[in-house]
Amino acid sequence: MTSNDVKRLAAMGEGRTLEFKNRVPRPERIAREVIALANTDGGTVLVGVDDDGTVLGVKDAQEEFFALQTALADRILPPVDLRFEPVRISRTREVLVVHVPASMDRPHVLKPDRRPDGTLPKQRAFVRVADQSVEASREAVALMKAEGRGDAVTFTFGDAERRLLEYLDRHEQITVREYARMTTMPPWKASKALVMLARAGIVALQPRQGGEDVFTVGMNGA
Numbered sequence: 001m002t003s004n005d006v007k008r009l010a011a012m013g014e015g016r017t018l019e020f021k022n023r024v025p026r027p028e029r030i031a032r033e034v035i036a037l038a039n040t041d042g043g044t045v046l047v048g049v050d051d052d053g054t055v056l057g058v059k060d061a062q063e064e065f066f067a068l069q070t071a072l073a074d075r076i077l078p079p080v081d082l083r084f085e086p087v088r089i090s091r092t093r094e095v096l097v098v099h100v101p102a103s104m105d106r107p108h109v110l111k112p113d114r115r116p117d118g119t120l121p122k123q124r125a126f127v128r129v130a131d132q133s134v135e136a137s138r139e140a141v142a143l144m145k146a147e148g149r150g151d152a153v154t155f156t157f158g159d160a161e162r163r164l165l166e167y168l169d170r171h172e173q174i175t176v177r178e179y180a181r182m183t184t185m186p187p188w189k190a191s192k193a194l195v196m197l198a199r200a201g202i203v204a205l206q207p208r209q210g211g212e213d214v215f216t217v218g219m220n221g222a
Contacts, residue, residue, distance in 0.1 A: 001085055001087050001097055002087065003087055003088065003089045003095075005087070006046065006049070006055060006087050006089060006095050006097070007055055007089075009044065009046060010046065010049045010053040010054070010055050011053055012053075013053055013131075014051070014131040015130065015131050016040065016041060016043070016128050016129075016130060016131070017037065017040075017041055017042065017043030017044065017128070018043055018044055018046070018131075019033045019037065019043065019044070019045045019046070019131075019133075020045075020046050020049040020050065020051055020053070021033075021045060021046070021047045021048075021049070022047075022048065022049065022050045022051075022056055023047065023048070023058055023064060024047055024064050024067045024068045024071065024096075026071075027070070027071035027072075027074060027075050028075060028110065030045075030068065030071050030072065031071055031072055031075035031076050031110055031111075032110060032126050032133050033045055033133050034072055034076060034080060034082070034098065034100055035076055035080070035108045035109065035110060035125065035126045035133070036126035036127050036128045036133030036134070037100040037128055037133075038080045038100050038101065038102070038103040038106070038108050039103065039106050039107055039108055039125055039126060039127050039128075039136065039144065040102070040127050040128040041102050041128070042100050042101045042102035042103070043100050043128070044097060044098065044099055044100065045097075045098040045100065046095055046096075046097060046098075047064060047068065047095065047096040047097075047098065048064075048089075048093070048094065048095035048096060049095060055089055055095065056093070057089045057090060057092075057093025057094055057095050058093060058094060058095070058096065059092060059093060061086050061093075061094040061096060064096055065084065065086065065096055068084070068096060068098070069084070074111065075110060075111050076108055076109075076110070076111065077108065077109050077110075077111050077123065078105050078108060080100065080101070080103055080105075080108055081101060081103075082098055082099065082100060082101075083098075083099040084096065084097070084098055084099075085097040085098075085099065104148070105148065106125075106144040106145075106147070106148055107125040107136065107140075107141050107144040107145060107148075108125065109123035109124060109125045110123065110124050110125075110126070111123065112124070124136075125140070125141050125144070127140055127207050129207050129208065129209045130209070132209050134207065134208075134209045134210075136207070137207065137212070137213045138191060139176065139191055139194060139195050139198075139205060139213055140205060140207055140213060142191075142192075142195045143195050143198055143199065143205055146195065146199055147199070151199065153196060153199045153200045155196055155197070155200065160183045160185075160193070161197070161202065163182060163183070164179065164182070164183075164197075164203070165202075165217065165221055167182060168203070168215075168216065168217050168221070169217075172216060172217075173206070173214040173215065173216050174214065174215050175212040175213070175214055175215075176190050176191045176194060176212065176213075177190075177212065179193070179194060179215075194215050197215075197218075197221075198215065198218065200218075200220060201218040201219045201220035201221070202217075202218050202220050202221040203215040203216065203217060203218045203221055204216050204217070204218040204219075
């Protein structure tokens with residue numbers, strides 16, 4: 001990658017597959033960004049680029065690189081197979097390019113710090129929604145786990161599924177709570193049913209920032 005390539009990416013602005021950092025942030029924050037990219041479609045983190053796309057570079061690239069490697073090695077489970085690329089943009093400054101693959105080992109989770117009482121908080125997964133990294137829902141995590149295991153999908157297309165597609169034809173999207181009310185299922189069962197239908201391609205899970213994920217018609221439900 002050349003300096004012109006970096007400038008071209010910076011000019012595109014942050015998005016689903018592109019994240020900017022003016023320098024390596026605290027370990028938890030940079031790990032969240034990498035986890036979200038790996039759990040979604042992969043992408044690129046540019047360290048040395050401001051949020052507005054200004055290419056600043058970092059002065060001590062070696063120090064930033066060490067901080068970056070340490071943060072990602074200590075905070076991501078399972079590890080993500082990353083590729084690091086320093087790109088010189090001036091005589092004294094470089095941009096660190098972190099290439100993040102769309103991982104086959106999803107879900108990746110953030111390794112938490114122990115609480116003062118010695119207990120560990122739950123491990124959290126993250127996904128990318130537009131230009132933000134957001135905590136993955138229970139359904140998103142379950143779907144990633146099932147896809148990783150290669151679970152077979154078997155179900156009977158019955159009245160509940162027919163009513164679901166009729167609802168989506170009218171309203172375009174549905175949440176777990178709405179599906180639970182519609183079918184009188186307990187929420188946990190409605191969640192499991194929608195994940196199964198997402199595995200079959202009948203519906204598609206759409207993560208949301210600051211709200212419940214929604215399900216829309218999938219390729220096999222159109």
